Amino acid sequence: MLADCRDYGLPGMATATRDAAGASASAYTDAGFTDATLFEIGSISKSLVAIAIHRLVDDGRLALDAPVQPIVPDLPLPDAAITLVQLLDHAAGLPDGAPLFPPVPGGRLWTGYAPGARFSYSNTGYMLLGAVLEAAAGQPFAVALQRLALDPIGMASSVPVLRAADRDRFATGHMMAFPARAARPHAPLAVAPWVDMDDPAGSVGATMPDMARYMAFLAAAANGQANGVLSPRATRDFAMRDGVADPEAAPDARYASGLIHRVMAGRRVIEHTGGMFSFCASMTIDLASGAGCFAGTNVSLGGYRPRRISREASRALAGLPPADAPLAPTPFAIPADWKGAGRWIAANGDVLALDRGGCSFAGKSAGLWSGGSGLVTDHPALADWPIETDGDGLWWRDRRFMRSRPAPAQPTPPALAALEGVYVTNDPWYAGGIAVIARRGALHIAGVGALAAHADGSWRFDDPALACERFWFENIVGGRPQQLNVSGNLLRRAAHRRDW
Structure with missing residues (x-):
């Protein structure tokens, strides 16, 4: 903990641990953090949403293989049938961050591939699960998640959604002071603004003792043990199902119901990370021993997640020696096979x-x-x-x-030059904005990949792994778009290419 705070300039960190004997503990780097302090756990919330869904399946109100469209008929969903299990496993083909009522041509959500064909991480899918949860439970999402997941597990000090009324209970979140710049160790930080969050993709705030209780529940469920929350069938469906291949996590990883299942250094583990715009976290549980670690920090620093801490701690708590190879890449370290020197x-x-x-x-x-x-x-x-x-x-x-001096670049085609620019929004999830740039006659989202125009007027990534996203250039004035529509999220033009 202290090493990561020192090496990367983190403002603080908290951990919840559970050893092989079932004893739990909390640790903090900041004297202001206590067992009552809440941390945003980000996408680790998804498995709690999954528990609530599986409990409603237990009650006969939902069926995993049934289409969701009849459950939420007022939502503008794709025509292709999407099932609950596809949503739980990120296999529905939905975009990652589109709103449920997207302001896009046609006004409907879409799929980037046939539902069930493969994995593609989708926060939109879990937003849709939240709507299903409300409809089936007959309660607002926060009430249903508290009743069906947090309370039965014993997470009495945690909150199902992030609200300003609870702000004083949380660690103070931080973000990069210059969010338009690429993240790096010891980047200047600033206190982040508070933003209420009831998005089921990542809405839970938890204390460290409650995270230890949650890890105990998960360890029992993943080993098929009675847990007092889910029936034996629902326990298998939630924590022991094979799910779908998740190559984004690891070549052997499988994703099911908000959890990543994989073998790490010869041990079966379940894990997940969480990233908010002012917090991030990682949780790893060794299944053979039941030992686990949750690590959370009150800052968002690019792709940093405290994976190394949760993975190495869970192994040590299981009574195992250090693994022969690192269990997680060193954050921000240049890869060993780098050939750019x-x-x-x-x-x-x-x-x-x-x-x-x-x-x-x-x-x-x-x-x-x-x-x-x-x-x-x-x-x-x-x-x-x-x-x-x-x-x-x-x-x-x-x-x-x-390596040798290149020829001068050819002029950018005027049609592409008109689209280039930096597009921004007040939405903190897009802090720093999105830069659109032309290279070698093709349009790119800087730092992500190349786009191609499609007959329906949208632009899409060439990379099949990003096939679910859509872009539209809108509000044309003087031949230049004044708005970039990113899968239903609206960003305004802040700079033309000549202003860079």
Whole structure:
């Protein structure tokens, strides 16, 4: 805990642990944190939503394999039948973050592939499960989740949704002070604004003692033991089902009902992480021993999650020696197989020098880390954009760097140049905005991937793993769109390409 706070500039951390004998404990790096302090657990909330759904299946109010459309007939859902189990396992083909009433052409949700075909993480899917939960339970989501999941498990000090009335009970959340810049260790931080959250994809705030109780419940359920909450059949369906392959987590991972199942260093574990815009967390449970660890920190710092802490602690609590190989990648560490060291030259002769110790550009040296889709640096001239690898070269913004000096770039086609820009919103989930840029005659979302135009007027990623997302350029003024519609989330243009 202390090492991660020191190495990455985290404001604080809390852990809940449970050893092989069933003894639980809490630990905190901040004297202001206590057993009554709430932490946002993010997407770890999904498994609690799944428990509530499985309890309603137990009661005969829902069926896992039944289509959800008749349960929530007023929602503008796709025509293709989507079942509860597909939603629970992220296999419905829905986009990741679209609202349930998306302001898109046609006004309906869509699927990127046939429901049930494969895994694609979808917060929208769990938002839909929340609507199903309300309809089947006949109660508001917060009341139903409290009654069906938190109370039966014994999480009496936790809250089902994030509300300003409970703000004083939470650790103070933090975010990057300059959110438009790529995340890196020791990035300047600021206290994050409070935002109420009742989205079932990640709405729970929990204390450390309650997370220890939850891990005890999960360990028992995943081993088929009576738990007093779910019937034997529902226990199997919730915690022991094979689910779908989750290659985003690991080659051997399976995802079912809000939990990742995998083998790690020869041990079967269940785990999940959570990322909010001012908190993040990781939970790992060793199934053979029942030992587990939840680690949460009150900051959002790019892709950082305290996986190493939860994984190594759960193994130690099981009475096992350290694994032969690291159980989690070191956050922000440049991969061992990285081949980008050396000199890179732009068309105008500028030289970018990279090595594992940092980067040098325009006479100044700075740090260099792995982050997102490429490398990030705190160099004052380069900090706003990632350095991305593409084939035999690098991209920084729209500038190409090669081992030998490249030819000057061809002019961007006017139709694409009109779409380029930075698009922003007050929504904290899009802090820093989205940059749209043209490279080699193709449109890109910076740091993510290339887009292609489709006959229905939408733009979509070339990468099949991102096939569920849709983009529309809207509100054209003077030939330039003033709004970017990202799967139903509206961002306004903040800068033209010439202003970068």
